[in-house]
Amino acid sequence: MNEYDCIVVGGGISGLVAASRLGRAGRSVLLLEATARLGGCVHSWRPTRDFWLELAAHTAYNSYGPLLEALADRGRLAELKRREKLGYRFVAPDGRLQSPIGRLNLFEAAWSLPFGLGRPKAGHTVAEWFGGLLGKRNYRRLLAPAFAAVLSQPADSFPAEWLFRRKPRMREVPRKFTFEGGLQGLLEALTQGAPFHVGFEAQVRGVQRSAGGFSLDTGEGPLTCRQLVLAVPVDTAAALLAEAYPEVARILQSFPMASSEALGVVLPRTACALPPVAGLIGVDDDFWSVVTRDPVPHANWRGFTFHFRPGRLNREEKLARAAAVLGVDPAHFLHVTESVNRLPAPGVKHPGRAGEVDALLAGQALSLVGNYLNGLSLGDCAERAARETDRLLNL
Ligand SMILES: Cc1cc2nc3c(=O)[nH]c(=O)nc-3n(C[C@H](O)[C@H](O)[C@H](O)COP(=O)(O)OP(=O)(O)OC[C@H]3O[C@@H](n4cnc5c(N)ncnc54)[C@H](O)[C@@H]3O)c2cc1C
Structure with a gap:
């Protein structure tokens, strides 16, 4: 007898949307998250009680239907916070800011x-x-x-x-939005009073097929389920499926990953003369981008996340580069943090390979969701999670 109808592995947007929909349909659902935090690539750093800064994903749109549906199920749609419309600027190699x-x-x-x-x-x-x-x-x-x-x-x-797939918009909510506590707050809201259980610091180390479903190893005795949703990064999914689904694992191994290094800095509003911007774009620079808190302004502080190319600069060099771009002294940085982000780096053959994965899993009680089978955006992940949940519910 399986303990759960369904286990979802991974507490990022893909896993949370899948768990919400399966739970809403009356299935008994357990979501397992390896860390002590929900969100994965949605990571809102909270250095003080009333200030947050996005270290990874920052903007969600009213075209992210299945995410909004899950939030509506929790009765929390009215809490969306509008992001002010601000522009982006390029940082030219000579340091000048340029408009697109x-x-x-x-x-x-x-x-x-x-x-x-x-x-x-x-x-x-x-x-x-x-x-x-x-x-x-x-x-x-x-x-x-x-x-x-x-x-x-x-x-x-x-x-x-x-890249940039068109989706229907939900006109009654802001076009671009975030949430109290940042986007991570939105994902946390999906679990409050939700029809599924969450296990934190529960890293799944192995997946085996069993008579009526699956057995999962978390290092604390096996957990069993009839249906399994893997909502983890593609390299983790490949490793977990190596024995249970070797053909699928081989395809997943062909998806490369890319990393970037985030540096978040918070400083007093008065210290920085840079006009409000949504973000800065590096041109042949050490960073790909700088994402700001300016679209959700705070009375006292400004926050900037620099997304650096991996392996180029050490912490001191990153701080110096950030201070130079912002035109401030590094002593003005009141709070500083660092983190590493990882994303798939698919090539032109990978949409076809995603199709091969789906063909192999047709009729199976295993579902793969995540940012490597349908595009990277939160909307793409939510859309994939909704489609796969419907498939499992109809098996
Ligand atoms: C810097 C950056 C900026 C971005 N900006 C935007 C943006 O503005 N708008 C947008 O739409 N998208 C954006 N994206 C893309 C988007 O955030 C991601 O593609 C999306 O959040 C991925 O969600 P996911 O749930 O599929 O995977 P992840 O977020 O990677 O979640 C996977 C989860 O699985 C857990 N896990 C891993 N292994 C195990 C295991 N063995 N057992 C249990 N749990 C495990 C992880 O801890 C993690 O919580 C951005 C991404 C990055 C990195």
Whole structure:
């Protein structure tokens, strides 16, 4: 007899949306999270009682339907906080701040657009498709650094079909939003009074197929379930499935990962003369991007997260670079933290491989959700989790 109808492994957005939907459908659900914190790539650092700063994902949109549905189930939709509309600036190699328009060659864009519009994205890299849309020079000067900032990794080889997919919008909520305590607060809200249990600091080390489902090793005796949802990074999923589903694991092993190093700094509003911006984009710089707290302004503090390229600078060098970009003395940084983010780095063949994974899992009580089978954004993850949950519920 299985202890649970369903175990969900991983407490990021993918696992939380899946657990919410399975629990709502009346299944007995246990969600296991390896760390003491929910969120995964949604990581709101809270250095003081009333200030938070996003160390990874920062913006959610009203097109993220299944995420909003899960929040509506908890009766918390009205608590969404609007993010103010602010622009992005490029940090040119000479240190000047430039607007996106300042880096756009209008003549090249006007020449390329009629040929670039309406072409299918499938089978094309971001560099090919967007280079065809605005022209190669515009791609190099404007789009390549902007997309690398979005993905926190080089974007050229990324599959074009997995970047900026259009989804229906829920007009009654703000177009861009966050939550009390940051986006992590939103994910935490999904578990409050939720129809599923959460086990923290429960790292799953092994998955075995058993008579009526699965047996999971967490180091504290086996846990059993009829259906299993893996909502972990792709390399972890590959390792966990190596024995139970070797063919699937082999495909997952072909998905590379990229990392970036986040440095979060908080300083008094009065110390920094930089005008309010949503973020800064590095051009051939040590960082891909800087994400600010300015769209959700605080009366006393400003916060900036620098997403550095991995392995380039040590902590002191990062602090010096951050201070130079912000035009302040590092002594003004009242709170500082560091963390590492990891994301898949798929190429143009990976959407096809995701299709192969789905074909192998058709009819199976195992579901893979996450940011490597449908695109990286929170909306893509939530959409995948909703689709896979419906599949499990219909088995
Ligand atoms: C720097 C950065 C900025 C981003 N900005 C945005 C943005 O603004 N908007 C947007 O839409 N998207 C953004 N994204 C993308 C998005 O945040 C991620 O793709 C998404 O959050 C991934 O969610 P997930 O649940 O699939 O995986 P993860 O968030 O990686 O969660 C996986 C969870 O599984 C747990 N886990 C791992 N192994 C085990 C195990 N063995 N047992 C139990 N638990 C385990 C982990 O601890 C983790 O909590 C950003 C990502 C990064 C890194």
